[in-house]
Amino acid sequence: MTTLAWKNLFHDKVRLSVTLTGIVFALVLIVVQFGLFLGFLETSANIVEHSGADIWIAAPGIPHVNGGAAMPESRRYKALEVRGVARVDKFLLVFSTWKLPRGSQETVQITGFDPDGRMGGPWNVVQGSIDDVRADDAVLIDELFREKLGVSRIGDTVEIAGHRARVAGFTRGIRSFTTAPYIYTSFKNALNYTRLNEDQTLFLLVRAQPGVDIADLKRRLAAAVPGVDIYTNAEMVRKTQTYWVFRTGAGVTTLMGAVLGLLVGLVVVAQTIYAATVDHIREFGTLKAMGARNRYIYRVIVEQALLSAFMGYAVAITIGLLIVRGNANGTTEILLPPQMVAGTLALAVIMCVAASIISIRKATDIDPALVFKG
Numbered sequence: 001m002t003t004l005a006w007k008n009l010f011h012d013k014v015r016l017s018v019t020l021t022g023i024v025f026a027l028v029l030i031v032v033q034f035g036l037f038l039g040f041l042e043t044s045a046n047i048v049e050h051s052g053a054d055i056w057i058a059a060p061g062i063p064h065v066n067g068g069a070a071m072p073e074s075r076r077y078k079a080l081e082v083r084g085v086a087r088v089d090k091f092l093l094v095f096s097t098w099k100l101p102r103g104s105q106e107t108v109q110i111t112g113f114d115p116d117g118r119m120g121g122p123w124n125v126v127q128g129s130i131d132d133v134r135a136d137d138a139v140l141i142d143e144l145f146r147e148k149l150g151v152s153r154i155g156d157t158v159e160i161a162g163h164r165a166r167v168a169g170f171t172r173g174i175r176s177f178t179t180a181p182y183i184y185t186s187f188k189n190a191l192n193y194t195r196l197n198e199d200q201t202l203f204l205l206v207r208a209q210p211g212v213d214i215a216d217l218k219r220r221l222a223a224a225v226p227g228v229d230i231y232t233n234a235e236m237v238r239k240t241q242t243y244w245v246f247r248t249g250a251g252v253t254t255l256m257g258a259v260l261g262l263l264v265g266l267v268v269v270a271q272t273i274y275a276a277t278v279d280h281i282r283e284f285g286t287l288k289a290m291g292a293r294n295r296y297i298y299r300v301i302v303e304q305a306l307l308s309a310f311m312g313y314a315v316a317i318t319i320g321l322l323i324v325r326g327n328a329n330g331t332t333e334i335l336l337p338p339q340m341v342a343g344t345l346a347l348a349v350i351m352c353v354a355a356s357i358i359s360i361r362k363a364t365d366i367d368p369a370l371v372f373k374g
Contacts, residue, residue, distance in 0.1 A: 015275065016308075022268025023312025024319070027348055029261030031320035032334060037245075037254040039333035044177040044244035045237045047093065047111065050123040053205035054214050055221065056231045057088075064243040065236060066109070066178065068093060068202035071228065076204050078225045084212035085221075089114040090187050090201040094194045095180060099159040100150040107180040108149070108160070112190025119205040122184045128154055128169020133186045138168035140184040142175070144329060149181065161193045175333050177244050262351065270355035305356035306349060313348040317341060 042049075048056075048065050057079060059069035079088045092112040097105045113120040115134050122130065122140055132138050139160075146152060156167045160183070176182055183193075191198060208217050214232055222230050231239065245251035324336045 019268070019308050020312045020315065022264070023308060023348065023352065024316045026261045026264050026266070026268070026351070027313060027316035027344060028319050028323075029264070030258045030347065031316065031336065031340070031344055032323060033254045033257035033261065034340065035320070035324065035334040035336050036332070037251055037258070038335040038337070038340070040177060040245045040251055040254065041241055042335060043175045043333055045240040046174065047120070047182065048233060048236045048240055051091075051205060051233060052119045052121075052207070053089075053233055054208040055206035055218055056233065056236045057204035057206065057221065057225060057228050058202070058231065060227065060229050062229065064240040065203075066093060066095075066240070066244075070196055070200045070202060073199045073201050075225050075228060076201070079204055079206060079221060082217070082220050082224045084209050084217045085206055086209040087117050087119075087207040089117040089119045089205045089207075090203075091120040091205045092187065092190055092194065092196065092202040093120075094190075094196070094202065096161045096183075096193045098149055098183070101158075102150070106149060108183045109176060109178070109180050110160070110190050110193045111182045111184045112187040112194075113184070113205075115186055117205075117207065119207060120203075122171045122174060122182075124172050124174060125169055126172045132168035133184060133189065135166075135168065137164050137166050137189060137192075138185060139165045139189070140169045140171055141167060142181060143170040143172055144175065145181040146170075163192045165193070262347070266351055266355055301356050302353055305352040309345075309348040309352035312352075313345050316348070317344060320344075 045065065056065075057075065059071045062068055073090060076088050076090065079085060090112075091114075092110070094110045094112075096108055096110045098108045099105055111120065115121070115130055118130060125140065126143065128140065130140075133140060141149060141151065149158070151158060151167050154167055154169060158165050158167070165183075165185075171184070174182055185193075187201075196202070206217075206221065208214060218230050218232060320336060324334050327334050
């Protein structure tokens with residue numbers, strides 16, 4: 001039976017090419033758009049996910065991690081007194097201006113953290129080390145933004161918000177959803193590049209003692225530290241992702257692109273499979289005249305759809321992997337995790353089988369007497 005389905009497909013290579021083109025186009029569009037969506041989710045809250053903190057303490061009503069508001073540093077001491085707290089570090093994330101050698105400016109995000117606790121610090125340092133930010137004016141940037149920020153090597157000096165800064169190292173793959181690069185430095189150095197007072201902070205990052213229940217610790221902190229909002233790390237991730245990916249419309253747009261790819265593929269595949277069935281209508285009539293049951297006809301058509309799905313998927317996923325690899329050094333991340341690779345295959349099968357159902361009735365309703373007519 002598979003041989004019959006295979007022969008039907010390859011009988012008209014032009015029609016097969018059109019079918020595969022529709023499948024490939026749809027799947028590549030879905031892979032890229034959904035990969036962008038996953039990339040948006042990752043970059044929108046990556047600084048939170050990799051913070052190493054268990055709990056975030058913030059000023060009331062902040063919309064996301066990039067929109068923090070100043071609060072007194074004294075609340076840190078109240079938090080330290082709470083049972084189950086191992087460490088509390090000050091942390092800030094503030095937009096600032098980076099002056100390029102040619103005189104123009106770029107917007108950056110100053111990320112100030114405590115090098116001792118390292119909560120909120122970089123997670124993939126490839127040149128230099130985290131300890132290097134202890135030096136006066138020392139900063140770490142991501143190598144993806146060297147050209148954008150006008151630096152090339154460790155030791156380059158720049159100007160941030162009118163103050164001197166020296167590149168002490170580079171990270172790799174730490175992107176920003178806002179396209180404003182993260183500039184890592186110590187909390188002490190970061191105060192030079194912001195308008196915060198020495199007795200202020202934007203966030204307090206809390207690390208729990210081993211074995212402590214995070215939900216219980218959050219409740220104890222809420223009772224002990226007044227005038228703040230308290231989030232678990234997972235809650236801060238969701239809050240930030242919800243704002244940047246959904247409220248700004250970026251995530252919805254990419255998902256709509258993926259749905260559009262699915263609809264386009266379904267229409268193209270349905271039309272071509274239907275046309276292929278009509279072209280071979282006399283052959284199906286012959287099979288019925290020879291005693292073939294409708295179930296047999298169903299299987300031939302579905303197998304044609306499955307063969308089309310597997311061939312189209314193989315081409316599409318190869319193109320998708322090449323796009324992801326080619327974008328590895330881009331500032332916008334496209335993700336293609338193993339689950340998505342498997343899911344794309346399942347989607348290709350569902351799309352093609354669903355399209356084939358449209359043509360099944362045409363084939364099974366054929367009158368066997370048709371083969372005896374001129």
